[in-house]
Every structure is written in structure tokens, then in C-alpha cells.
Amino acid sequence: MKPLDRKTEIINCAAKLFKEKGYSAVTMRDIAQALDIKAASLYNHIKSKQEILVLIVIEIAEEFTKTINEIVLSKTTTIQKLEKVIQLHIDITIRNPEALACLNNDWMHLTDKELTYFIKMREDYEENFRNIIKSGIASNEIKNINPEVIIFSMLSTLRTLYLWYGKKKGFTESSLKNNMSEVLLNGIIM
Amino acid sequence: MKPLDRKTEIINCAAKLFKEKGYSAVTMRDIAQALDIKAASLYNHIKSKQEILVLIVIEIAEEFTKTINEIVLSKTTTIQKLEKVIQLHIDITIRNPEALACLNNDWMHLTDKELTYFIKMREDYEENFRNIIKSGIASNEIKNINPEVIIFSMLSTLRTLYLWYGKKKGFTESSLKNNMSEVLLNGIIM
DNA sequence: ATAACAAACTAACAAGTGTTAGTTGAAAGA
DNA sequence: TCTTTCAACTAACACTTGTTAGTTTGTTAT
Numbered sequence: 001m002k003p004l005d006r007k008t009e010i011i012n013c014a015a016k017l018f019k020e021k022g023y024s025a026v027t028m029r030d031i032a033q034a035l036d037i038k039a040a041s042l043y044n045h046i047k048s049k050q051e052i053l054v055l056i057v058i059e060i061a062e063e064f065t066k067t068i069n070e071i072v073l074s075k076t077t078t079i080q081k082l083e084k085v086i087q088l089h090i091d092i093t094i095r096n097p098e099a100l101a102c103l104n105n106d107w108m109h110l111t112d113k114e115l116t117y118f119i120k121m122r123e124d125y126e127e128n129f130r131n132i133i134k135s136g137i138a139s140n141e142i143k144n145i146n147p148e149v150i151i152f153s154m155l156s157t158l159r160t161l162y163l164w165y166g167k168k169k170g171f172t173e174s175s176l177k178n179n180m181s182e183v184l185l186n187g188i189i190m
Numbered sequence: 191m192k193p194l195d196r197k198t199e200i201i202n203c204a205a206k207l208f209k210e211k212g213y214s215a216v217t218m219r220d221i222a223q224a225l226d227i228k229a230a231s232l233y234n235h236i237k238s239k240q241e242i243l244v245l246i247v248i249e250i251a252e253e254f255t256k257t258i259n260e261i262v263l264s265k266t267t268t269i270q271k272l273e274k275v276i277q278l279h280i281d282i283t284i285r286n287p288e289a290l291a292c293l294n295n296d297w298m299h300l301t302d303k304e305l306t307y308f309i310k311m312r313e314d315y316e317e318n319f320r321n322i323i324k325s326g327i328a329s330n331e332i333k334n335i336n337p338e339v340i341i342f343s344m345l346s347t348l349r350t351l352y353l354w355y356g357k358k359k360g361f362t363e364s365s366l367k368n369n370m371s372e373v374l375l376n377g378i379i380m
Numbered sequence: 381a382t383a384a385c386a387a388a389c390t391a392a393c394a395a396g397t398g399t400t401a402g403t404t405g406a407a408a409g410a
Numbered sequence: 411t412c413t414t415t416c417a418a419c420t421a422a423c424a425c426t427t428g429t430t431a432g433t434t435t436g437t438t439a440t
Contacts, residue, residue, distance in 0.1 A: 006417075021298065024214035028398060040399080041418050049398065079379065105295060108211060142378050149369040150378050152354045153347045160346040168338050179339040187377030188332050188340050189269065196387075218428060230429080231388050239428065 007045045010035065014052045015098035019162075023053055023106035054114050056102045060092065065121045068128045078136030082154075083181050085129070089158035090177050097162040104159055126151060154184055197235045200225065204242045205288035209352075213243055213296035244304050246292045250282065255311045258318045268326030272344075273371055275319070279348035280367050287352040294349055316341065344374055 013034050017026045028049055032039040046052055071084045093100055107118055133150050136142035142150070157180075165171075171179075203224050207216045218239055222229040236242055261274045283290055297308055323340050326332035332340070347370075355361075361369075 022212050044417055146369055148358050149373055153373045156347045156350040157343045164342045179336055183339055183343045185377050185379050187375055189375050234387050
């Protein structure tokens with residue numbers, strides 16, 4: 001593995017700590033100590049504690065936004081779109097669970113234009129999801145249940161996958177995806 | 191409404207702030223200001239910031255623990271047990287969404303014996319849930335899917351209901367319960 | 381009227397916060 | 411070899427944190 005530059009190391013390390021204790025409870029001295037340097041040295045690489053949070057959260061949020069846009073535009077069935085959305089969440093969870101924890105728990109500590117930008121992306125994401133569900137109901141692929149309940153139920157599961165992944169052994173990425181799709185789409189009752 | 195005693199007012203007020211910004215980001219001065227008094231005055235009613243967190247989190251955790259124990263012991267079908275669990279989460283969400291947010295996001299800021307106690311309750315809760323699912327699979331009421339996936343999927347939705355309840359209008363408690371049961375148990379596909 | 385109490389206050393503290401300034405030693409490029 | 415750059419350092423800052431001590435004030439019980 002190529003040695004990451006120091007800024008990336010700091011961000012990854014911070015993300016791990018943020019996941020464990022939350023943004024506010026982690027001090028610059030905590031981050032420094034985990035890297036075995038002094039807090040002041042961090043400022044050779046990053047502008048502020050805020051910047052670390054922004055770099056962690058915004059990048060992931062943009063990836064979600066970009067990908068769901070592509071999914072909406074793809075010419076496939078509703079079910080296939082939903083499976084792609086499940087795949088998207090699993091992908092990112094496996095690749096970067098710490099950043100995902102951050103995005104879920106610490107986004108409210110963003111400020112100013114980044115906060116606005118984040119909220120906008122989040123709303124757009126949910127709106128795209130809502131449109132997938134609605135057109136699935138219209139085409140009789142999905143039951144005529146209140147779309148908000150469906151969106152909430154699926155998203156709350158997918159968004160918190162990071163809490164669970166890693167603790168449970170014996171899942172390959174594809175077996176996880178298959179199990180998850182089955183449960184979320186077809187339910188659990190015989 | 192009977193006037194709550196001051197300690198309860200403080201705890202409710204703190205819970206609301208903790209929900210918005212998280213335990214660590216809320217200062218005693220924030221709580222005091224929201225009650226229009228000075229921070230030092232809080233200490234006439236509570237011992238410490240920690241005590242506030244403990245009082246919020248432990249009470250709710252005990253209610254979950256107690257109720258799921260009763261559900262496990264009840265002589266009903268697996269499906270009815272699961273519906274009771276859904277009902278439990280909806281009940282508490284409606285009654286005290288702030289405390290639930292706290293329990294979900296700030297439990298890791300408990301310390302010493304309360305932290306241990308909380309983690310034990312959480313594990314017990316999941317173990318009870320797991321047993322309901324397993325016996326449902328054994329009796330052919332529930333599909334033979336990996337129980338961990340089912341537990342995770344249902345619990346992640348139920349645990350984060352507080353995020354959603356209040357934002358969405360037009361749900362009575364019972365219509366919410368019916369919709370939720372349908373989606374979680376039978377899925378969304380036609 | 382007096383005593384007792386509840387619940388607010390002011391003032392202060394020690395420890396911890398993010399951050400800046402200026403310095404140093406080692407590595408890399410000319 | 412000389413010089414620039416990088417990434418660490420020490421020292422300090424202004425401010426915020428949870429908390430304590432001691433005091434005041436209004437209400438209630440004797």
C-alpha cells in the first residue's frame with residue numbers, strides 16, 4: 001500500500017475518533033496523541049478542526065448524491081434501482097465506515113455554507129429516493145403503502161449499516177447485499 | 191398539566207438540547223440559559239452534568255429491558271411478539287423522543303458502572319430479540335434468513351424512529367404501527 | 381414574628397479548549 | 411555545498427468548561 005500523505009492520515013485518524021466519541025468530544029490533543037505528535041503540529045497540515053469535519057463529511061455526501069442521480073436516470077425496473085441503492089450503501093459502508101458514522105452523527109456541527117450544502121444534498125437524496133418509490137407504486141411493482149414509511153424504514157437501516165458491519169463475521173459483500181435486499185424488499189414472514 | 195418539579199424541567203430541557211447537538215456539545219451554561227437561570231443554579235437540583243445523562247438514559251433503557259422480557263414470556267405467536275416490539279418502540283418514541291435520541295447517540299458518554307449496566311441491558315435486549323426471531327424460524331413463521339440481518343434491519347429502523355416522528359404529519363399512533371408492521375414484516379414488493 | 385427552606389444569585393477556580401507564533405532538525409533540490 | 415522545504419517541536423494566548431463556596435431572596439410552617 002502506498003504511504004498516504006500526512007493530511008489523509010490525520011483525517012482518517014480523526015474520523016476513527018469521531019466515530020467512537022463524536023466530533024465535540026474529540027480534542028485536537030486526542031487526535032495528535034493518536035498519531036504520536038503534538039496538537040500544534042496538526043496545523044502544518046490542516047487549517048482547523050472544522051476543516052477536518054468538512055473533508056470527512058462532504059466528500060461522502062457528494063458520492064451519495066452523484067450515484068443516486070445516476071441510478072434514477074438508469075433505464076431499469078424499480079426493483080433493480082432499489083437494489084442498486086442498497087449496493088451503494090453497502091459499498092461505502094465497507095470502504096469507509098468511519099466517515100459514514102461521522103456523516104450520520106456529526107453533520108450538525110458543520111457551519112455556514114457547508115451546513116447548508118449538506119442539508120441540501122440530504123434533501124435531494126431523499127427526494128430521489130422518494131421518486132423511485134413513487135414510480136414503483138405507480139407501476140405496481142411496489143405495494144401502495146405510504147412512501148414516507150418505506151423511505152424511512154429502508155434509509156434508517158442502510159444509513160446505520162456502519163454500526164453493524166465489522167462486528168458480524170461471515171458476510172461477504174455479496175451475501176450481505178443479497179440478505180439485505182431480501183429482508184428490505186420481501187420482508188421476513190413466510 | 192401539573193407543574194413538574196424543577197429537576198424534571200432541567201432534565202427535559204437538557205434532553206432536548208442533547209438531542210439537537212449531542213451531550214458533549216451542550217454546556218451547563220446552555221442548559222441554564224434555556225431555562226433562563228445561571229449555570230450555578232442548576233446545582234441546587236442536580237449533582238453533575240453526568241447525572242443528567244444517567245437519569246435520561248437509564249430510565250428508558252430499563253423500560254425497554256423490562257417490556258421485552260414480558261413480551262418474550264407471553265404465550266403468543268412470533269408475529270404477535272414482533273408486533274408488540276414494534277408497538278413498544280413507537281410508544282416510547284411518541285412519549286419521549288428526546289430521551290430516545292440521547293440513548294442512541296450519547297450512551298457512550300456514560301461512565302463506570304452506568305456504562306457497564308447500559309451495555310448489559312443493550313446486549314440482553316438484542317439477545318431477547320434474537321430468541322424471538324430464532325424461534326420464529328424454527329416454527330416456520332419466519333423465513334430462514336440469517337437472524338442477525340433481520341435483527342439489525344428491524345432494530346435500526348425502530349431505534350431511529352425518533353428522527354422521523356414529528357416531522358411527518360398525518361400519522362396516528364395506530365396508523366404508524368400498522369404501516370410499520372406491514373413494511374418490516376411483509377416487505378414492500380407486490 | 382420567627383425560623384426554615386427552596387431556589388435563585390455573584391464570584392471565582394482549575395483544568396481543558398482550539399489555535400498562533402516562532403524555532404529546529406532532517407531531507408531534497410539546486 | 412548551499413538553500414529551500416517539510417514536518418515536527420515548545421511556549422503561550424484567550425476563552426470556555428464543569429463545578430464550588432458563600433450569599434440573597436421570597437415563600438411556607440410554627
